[in-house]
Amino acid sequence: MKRMEFFFNYGSTYSYLTIMRIEKLAAQAEVSVHWRPFNVRTLFVEQNNIPFRDKPVKAAYMWRDIERRAAKFGIEWGGIPPYPVDKSGLSNRIGIVASDEGWAGEYTRAAYRAWFLEHKDFGEPEVALAALQSIGKDPKLVIARADSDEIHQKFAAQTGEARSLGIFGVPTFVIGKEIFWGDDRLEDALEWAQKSAEQTEV
């Protein structure tokens, strides 16, 4: 099976479209996806590349574009959600735990549904807790691990790795050294992964 890394950040708006699509499309393409949450805000500041926060015209378009793309893909849309979210980084760290333990897709869809459909901030402990409960995980155990030094360090390490790869935004799909930015490159990335010879894994 071919391998693709999925670098993203809990708080990325366009990633909603990706999160609701990636597991199905990757399965069809027979590509394994490795979820890699990292601190994209650190790179935004370093690179003087703030995508929406200080750009109201572009931000207004972004919401409309996500709404239209969601309709195209048959993904639910609940109106414009709060933004930004996960300032605490809690859901990003839970995502690292989830990726490590093999349930990142389930958690991330639950968390993004809370954000996009119920308009809750999954950086708030009670929202993350409810999302964990909804997928049958023990919130206390998971949140304790998400708050551990090990996971804080892994979040920082994945941010460093993203920087080294030339990543500047999310979602970004990585096959070897080749990077594809944006939900609208998901199909291109999967096709690239399928054609890549050297990335084969057992």
Add this chain to the structure above:
Amino acid sequence: MKRMEFFFNYGSTYSYLTIMRIEKLAAQAEVSVHWRPFNVRTLFVEQNNIPFRDKPVKAAYMWRDIERRAAKFGIEWGGIPPYPVDKSGLSNRIGIVASDEGWAGEYTRAAYRAWFLEHKDFGEPEVALAALQSIGKDPKLVIARADSDEIHQKFAAQTGEARSLGIFGVPTFVIGKEIFWGDDRLEDALEWAQKSAEQTEV
């Protein structure tokens, strides 16, 4: 036939992909395309939204992405061209003349081939002149009109119209009040134009 406005700027990198595709795709979709060059740099500054000039990591990705997308679409790629180009605005103003006279597609493809394949700046008079000659136009007549007050004013007016529509980048496709940004939204925009009832023109 349905109608779509194509707001763009001579100097936009991703627009290379659009310019080489739009007339064929629009003809297949039975949508008429109206070329609207405007001064996107004015909006970049107003909106604090500089896409690439001060962002080397993102700019490096952009060239690689265009190269890959060109390969996907069967469009020639000649390596990374000079950037930025058309600081004088000459080709933007020629584009307004061309749009008015009905040969924007021909001129723009010739100009972009000079930029992307021969690595020449079509803001330089001799490059614009050669592009005009290659499509059988009288360069002196066209350039005189491109330098007229009428065309300078139309360039400014189209910039104002772009601002009013909530445009922040190029290429942008407009159907009524609905805007689609990016070469990767060309197909979505054409589909939207096809489905739009009220935009029908005779």
